[in-house]
Amino acid sequence: MSNKIILFNPRSANGKHRIPNSILQVGGSFTNKFDYVFVDGNLEENPWQILENYLKTGDFKYFGCTVMPGPQLRQAIPFSKKIKTLFPNVIIFWGGYFASNQYKVSLNSGCVDYVINGPGDNATPQLIEALENNDNQSIFLIKNLIFKNNNQEIIKTAVEALLDQDTLPKFPYEYLNTFYPVKNYLAKTFMGNKTLSYHSSMGCPFSCSFCAVVPIFKAKWKGMSANRIYEDVKYFKNNYKIDAIEFHDNNFFTSKKRVLEFSELIINDNISYWGEGRIDTLNMYSDDDLKLMRKAGCKMIFLGAETGNDAVLKQMNKGGTQTGQMIKDFVLRMKNADIIPELSFVLGMPAKTEKEVYDQILWDINFIKEIKVINPNAEIIIYLFSPVPTEGSELYKQILEAGFSFPEHLEDWISPSWENFDLRKNPLTPWLKPYMIDTIKNFETVLNGYYPTVSDFRIRGYKRQILKLTSSIRYKTGFYNYPYEIKALQKLWKYRQPEIEGFYSE
Numbered sequence: 001m002s003n004k005i006i007l008f009n010p011r012s013a014n015g016k017h018r019i020p021n022s023i024l025q026v027g028g029s030f031t032n033k034f035d036y037v038f039v040d041g042n043l044e045e046n047p048w049q050i051l052e053n054y055l056k057t058g059d060f061k062y063f064g065c066t067v068m069p070g071p072q073l074r075q076a077i078p079f080s081k082k083i084k085t086l087f088p089n090v091i092i093f094w095g096g097y098f099a100s101n102q103y104k105v106s107l108n109s110g111c112v113d114y115v116i117n118g119p120g121d122n123a124t125p126q127l128i129e130a131l132e133n134n135d136n137q138s139i140f141l142i143k144n145l146i147f148k149n150n151n152q153e154i155i156k157t158a159v160e161a162l163l164d165q166d167t168l169p170k171f172p173y174e175y176l177n178t179f180y181p182v183k184n185y186l187a188k189t190f191m192g193n194k195t196l197s198y199h200s201s202m203g204c205p206f207s208c209s210f211c212a213v214v215p216i217f218k219a220k221w222k223g224m225s226a227n228r229i230y231e232d233v234k235y236f237k238n239n240y241k242i243d244a245i246e247f248h249d250n251n252f253f254t255s256k257k258r259v260l261e262f263s264e265l266i267i268n269d270n271i272s273y274w275g276e277g278r279i280d281t282l283n284m285y286s287d288d289d290l291k292l293m294r295k296a297g298c299k300m301i302f303l304g305a306e307t308g309n310d311a312v313l314k315q316m317n318k319g320g321t322q323t324g325q326m327i328k329d330f331v332l333r334m335k336n337a338d339i340i341p342e343l344s345f346v347l348g349m350p351a352k353t354e355k356e357v358y359d360q361i362l363w364d365i366n367f368i369k370e371i372k373v374i375n376p377n378a379e380i381i382i383y384l385f386s387p388v389p390t391e392g393s394e395l396y397k398q399i400l401e402a403g404f405s406f407p408e409h410l411e412d413w414i415s416p417s418w419e420n421f422d423l424r425k426n427p428l429t430p431w432l433k434p435y436m437i438d439t440i441k442n443f444e445t446v447l448n449g450y451y452p453t454v455s456d457f458r459i460r461g462y463k464r465q466i467l468k469l470t471s472s473i474r475y476k477t478g479f480y481n482y483p484y485e486i487k488a489l490q491k492l493w494k495y496r497q498p499e500i501e502g503f504y505s506e
Contacts, residue, residue: 002059003132004035006051009066010075011041018042018197019185021248022066022096024176025199028169029125038179041075048079055087062128067096067106069212073414077111084111091131095120097212101389102406102413103146107154109410115146118216119202121168122160162202162222173235183240190455191272191299192244196236200224204250206278208304209317209395210346212388213250221254226261237269244272244297253277253301256285263296276302279330280322290337298339300379300455303330305343308367312349312360315395324367331375340454342379343371347440348432349385350395350402357431358439365443372451379453381497382444384437386427403430442480448497449486450475456496463493 007027009020020040030036037054041047054060063083067076076094083090095116099106106112116123123144130138139145143160173182186194201223204213236242252275253259266273275298282301285293306316308324327343334341347364351357371378387399389406407413421427449471452464459467471486473479489495 002035002061003128004037004060005030005062005064005128006054006060007036007038007064008047008051008076008079009038009040009042010072010079011047012068012071017185017187019182020066020176021171021197021199023064024171024173025168026064026066026095026120026124027172027175029121030128031169031172031175033125034128038176040180041072043180043184047075048082051079051083052086055083055090061090062131063090063092064124065092065094067094067098069098069101070419072096073098073419077109077410077414080111081109093124093127095124097216098413100146100216101212103156104154105407105410105413107146107148111410113147117144117146117156118159119144119162121163159218162217162220165201165222165224166228170232186236186240186242188457189244189246190457191246191274192242194240194242195244195246196233196240196242197246197248198229198232199248200229200252201249201254205254206251207317208306209315209393210306210385210388215389217250221251223249223255223258226258226265229262230265233266233269233271237271242271245274247273247275249276251277251281253282253285256289259285260289260292263293263298267292267296270297272297272299274298274300274302278322279303279305279327283326283330283333287333287337290333290339294337294339300340300342301334302342302344302381305371306346307349307360307364308370309360309363315349316346317393317395328371328374331371331378335375335377340377340379341375342381342455344381344383346383346385348427348429348436350398350429350431354431354433358433358436361436361440365439368447372447376451377454379455380447380451382440382447384427384432384440385429386421387429399429404428439480442483444497445483445486445490446471446474446480448490448495449483452495453497459493459495467495 007023009023023038027036027038039047039050044050065076065080067073080092083092091113092111093114093116094106094112099115100117103115106115114127123142126142127139127145130142140155140157143158145157147155149155176182186196189195201221203217203221205219205221207214207219233245305327306318307313308327310323313322331341345364345368347361349360351360368380387404389396407418412418417428449467452459452467467489470489474483
């Protein structure tokens with residue numbers, strides 16, 4: 001058997017054609033070291049057939065899979081189990097948020113040999129090299145790795161400091177092009193006709209207790225320089241005529257200096273951009289800074305508002321100085337800068353009593369309506385609170401005491417209920433009752449009827465007017481129950497409510 005490697009990107013929600021940065025990053029670390037191929041589940045009608053054809057050659061010894069929570073598990077789990085059954089000598093390693101946060105259930109499944117815990121730029125090639133040399137002892141010295149030893153004990157190696165992002169190998173875009181035309185990943189979106197999905201940093205410098213990033217990066221962040229980002233932007237501009245970028249960093253706006261330098265570089269390229277940030281971080285930008293960003297193409301920023309209740313923000317360990325009043329003030333600043341704030345809210349946090357849980361939900365619904373008065377263009381994304389294994393945090397202790405637990409078997413994660421949990425759509429939390437979920441979802445339906453999202457570029461003109469008119473009485477009176485007439489219109493027009501997954505129309 002040869003030592004070739006398959007790098008697999010499982011199908012994501014709706015099979016969105018977004019450039020597979022996670023496997024590109026690993027592929028970059030293999031360049032000039034190992035032979036590897038890409039398989040993208042989003043672009044293959046039958047990805048298992050492609051994988052099986054590769055494996056049947058006997059040339060492939062390793063199968064690497066990126067695994068985000070939710071839909072990617074539908075292919076990651078059964079494909080990995082099939083490979084272990086049909087090709088038992090193939091070594092399987094997983095990376096991604098799910099693998100790192102749920103490493104116990106992954107390794108106990110019997111189909112995952114190694115978990116790359118966080119960035120794999122060094123860990124993955126070092127692991128392959130050690131396995132190729134039958135050097136089992138050196139595996140214990142590789143950072144960012146989780147595996148079982150000979151006694152079936154789970155070993156977590158030391159966490160590697162985040163690397164200088166400018167010195168890492170460039171992503172092998174041209175090599176990807178030999179498998180999948182890169183132009184197929186540049187979709188029409190609200191931002192532009194050819195939108196690039198890009199990562200320019202690793203981690204996040206904060207420790208929010210509800211965030212899946214926290215257990216992996218431990219409040220650390222490292223970003224590429226503005227010049228390094230711009231090199232790639234120019235590459236895509238010159239070769240593929242991109243006109244928009246989605247920065248899917250966990251926190252693109254962490255460094256004001258970097259963002260402003262990048263804005264100055266891109267200002268004459270006629271490229272729109274979107275990124276994720278924190279309100280308390282961006283609130284330290286001046287009005288002139290925001291105007292420069294807008295002039296440079298920043299159309300929208302995704303912001304974690306989470307709640308307007310200061311006590312709940314503290315419960316979330318939101319960190320920094322964010323308050324409900326700051327959220328209100330900042331969305332007004334965004335209005336004046338002509339940048340659309342895309343605000344996420346996390347409803348359904350645990351509390352001491354059922355009444356407290358529900359009262360907080362109603363409180364946040366009213367707060368969201370206040371935000372819409374201040375800035376009608378503010379986009380609202382509503383999630384239901386889904387716990388993450390932030391072991392040691394007060395919130396994690398609270399959810400365990402309330403009777404919540406994660407699945408003990410890997411296959412359970414692909415049941416519809418747990419997939420919805422991962423998507424923060426219907427979490428199996430004991431304190432969140434069905435009537436509470438109905439209240440949230442009904443309000444969300446009415447909200448998206450009265451204020452249709454601008455990110456669904458298909459809903460324009462008369463469709464927006466009809467949706468708004470149909471929803472107006474409900475929205476103004478607060479009667480959200482049974483909004484079937486709004487749902488019917490949204491289904492008829494295939495309306496896509498705003499979500500962090502992005503602006504893609506597929």
